Amino acid sequence: MGKHTWTDRPSDILRVEKGAALDAVAPDSTPGFSGDKAAGEAQLKARRKALGELQERLFAGSRAGEATDAVLLVLQAMDTAGKGGIVRHVVGGVDPQGVELAAFKAPTTEELEHDFLWRIEKRLPQPGFIGVFDRSHYEDVLIGKVRGLAGPEEIERRYDAIVEFERRVAASGIRIIKVMLHISPDEQKERLAERLDRPDKYWKYNPGDVDERLRWNDYMAAYRDVVERTSAPEAPWSVVPANHKWYARLAVQELLIDALEDIDPQWPKADFNVEAERKRLAAS
């Protein structure tokens, strides 16, 4: 990434393993990227082609029945932190035929009758796909903990269950990218206020958002625990400063590119006789 004004790879510089490390990430910083907003937006556009070609190779490899690799991007954040913008501007730059998007809301009655990972398992990406989770099983140890929807023992059980689950998912060929978009409370206040100022944004506003906001410190503590308990080499957490939307998008784009470059998917070889097919086609 030496070119493109990244001074460090986001997959290195944004990785956190210890809960306390969360406090060291400034939401309004732009680590590893030396450019400004205009440079960042130009970069986002410029890197779309690289991401798109990697995604197409990944997809092609799986269609030929050879490769089992896939990518899973898990997005977690406080309200207004920009998950939607990541999906729209980063994931949206990729061929929709290669993307499986799952937005997890409050669990349904049926989902609540199963273990919390039941609905997650069903939405894991198939080989060749980029799966994106807009919220995820981490809600069950975030709002689940902050709101006391589960007791302390159950929360402990869930951390362990998540680690085992993600280990199995990774072993099946899915690269896991876990992202916490990190905004400041002041930035959230401004974004919520904007939703209240614009009638075309009312639908995005929910009075419950303020209730959650009032528990900001509890949520940050829950995130620290999540990072501490569920970081693993095969399923690392990246904490992405997100006060600057352009930076967060750029960083997540680069995390996706890094994961795909690591897979290094190749165009599959022909499983037919090219010359013979040329003749058949010519005669048709």
Added chain:
Amino acid sequence: MGKHTWTDRPSDILRVEKGAALDAVAPDSTPGFSGDKAAGEAQLKARRKALGELQERLFAGSRAGEATDAVLLVLQAMDTAGKGGIVRHVVGGVDPQGVELAAFKAPTTEELEHDFLWRIEKRLPQPGFIGVFDRSHYEDVLIGKVRGLAGPEEIERRYDAIVEFERRVAASGIRIIKVMLHISPDEQKERLAERLDRPDKYWKYNPGDVDERLRWNDYMAAYRDVVERTSAPEAPWSVVPANHKWYARLAVQELLIDALEDIDPQWPKADFNVEAERKRLAAS
């Protein structure tokens, strides 16, 4: 659409109701659009914003629990006609969070144990979404007929079943846009040959494509029957000339815009007290 160099609305000019009308559509024509390729590509880009805003309104309306409208784009075509390009370049211009894409392959053993519409019903778009079917229930009366996978009586039953199914789907609030991308056999030959010339395209080539190609006339006859038997005011067929990829993309984009403008989705009103929320937020 008087602006934007369309002389007629694609939803009018491309509509067919009688099977014989298929023969009157020249695959290399660009009906209703007065510009060339460069103008068409510029137009596709320029109209993305209109499509995107309509989609966001559609989505917003459903999130507020008010509207039940949705859109379903059904794509049918001979191989290489450009379904993938439509998904990538037209649907890909829309926020992925508002799109539900279903690519129907040869039915699985489980799917074959059910009626042919069973797997289709499950993939209908939810309110607020744009659903896209890459192939569909029409395969069951196209390849199903040409390859004799079902007998003549069963094919007849399916036409009737489709008409009733689509009537119910439309009544539930889903606008149905059925598109046949229409290419010429010569154009297909060129496109298949290109896949055999480029190692990065091998994965898209299937020797079976030539087998189907040899039955071109049977497929056209089957498409004529489909148009004849399943055209309905609430589920019309559009035959889109597709030798020029740029034209087909532009036309389908406009069909989507027309359907959305017809729905005319509105930003939902606030279901909370805006002023009271401003105060709560300020105090938080």
